[in-house]
Amino acid sequence: MDYKIIATILTNTNNARDALDAAIALATRMDAHLDIHIVSINQNSMAYDLSGMATPVVATQTKDAIAERDKLESWLQDRMQPEVVRWSVQAAMVQSLVLGNYLAEKLRFCDLVVLGRPYQDDPEMAGLVENCMFIAGRPVLMIPKGGSAPEPRARVVLGWNDGTEALSATRAALPFLRTASETEICIIDPPRHGPDQADPGGGLAQFLTRHGARPVVNVSPETKGSVAEMLLQCAQDHDAGLIVSGAYGHSRLREAVFGGTTRSLLENADIPILMDR
Structure with missing residues (x-):
């Protein structure tokens, strides 16, 4: 039996391409549905001043996170336009402290998560992989930079x-x-x-x-x-x-x-x- 629901997570345009291409290839080959999650991670969204208002630094970071999310959504629409695979997208800005809980909710019905391999040039990737496996409880296929999905007959x-x-x-x-x-x-x-x-x-x-x-x-x-x-x-x-x-x-x-x-x-x-x- 093949995977029937494959998920991938995009946090920025730098880490999006190889893992997304691999997820598309697998979903097409296995006639699976592809769930794409655009996640803008807000690292310091819990920092507030004594009046309860967000500090200027946090406000700027939140604005940047929203801009990155919107940029990813636009890029994704262009990238997916020629594809025939069944796919859907959800976009959200998530506080880093609750990222695991968010992924546990969104990924619980998928069969496989496809991500970039950690410890390359994206400091967020290791945290994503760890949350997907240890908190969301999903198997993860990690693609090295410049790599692609395993071929059907590959050893x-x-x-x-x-x-x-x-x-x-x-x-x-x-x-x-x-x-x-x-x-x-x-x-x-x-x-x-x-x-x-x-x-x-x-x-x-x-x-x-x-x-x-x-x-x-x-x-x-x-x-x-x-x-x-x-x-x-x-x-x-x-x-x-x-x-x-x-x-x-x-x-x-x-x-x-x-x-x-x-x-x-x-x-x-x-x-x-x-x-x-």
Whole structure:
């Protein structure tokens, strides 16, 4: 089964193009509806003076946020005019403190969110991705700058550690895994004690096969670098077009801060990454 509702979020014209193009391509290929959310993030909208009036700085920032939102709406109408995909748009100015709550409400009925990859040249993107996954609870496909949507027959590298996050990401990625020419299950330094110790990845491979995927299990000791480096090397060795991985944050109580393997992947991958928590 394909994704049927795909969403993307535009906060400025600089980060809009690659992710939007990828979302359009996927929605067209899968006959999905595309939900486009224009979100102007007001960073300091809670700052007021003693009389309860917004300070001049906040007033200026609010004016700039409205102007950016209007600019995005105009740009989007021109961009979408030649497209035949079914799409809709919602535009809003959102206080940064409630961005997660806003996205949780707007994204709860979508199957996949397509965004730009964080840690490139947009400081807002990491926060958007974190809110989408850890608060809105949606899987996110991240597109590197200059990148595009994974091709239908592209190989996939799936980072597997038998954890809940990895399984969530695997389930979320099934529409890609079913059409991939091969899914490389990359297991790095598997635990010596556990339910899969005799056959690491065997249960996952059976699960994927029954869903129509073509899995290959690759078990490696952690001797050639970090987990992120080994996943990226595996993707390069197999000419993969997509990496699938669980997402891990330091805090689940507030906006998550990516660290370790997750952040390293997001900083260095030059192909799309699909993550879920």
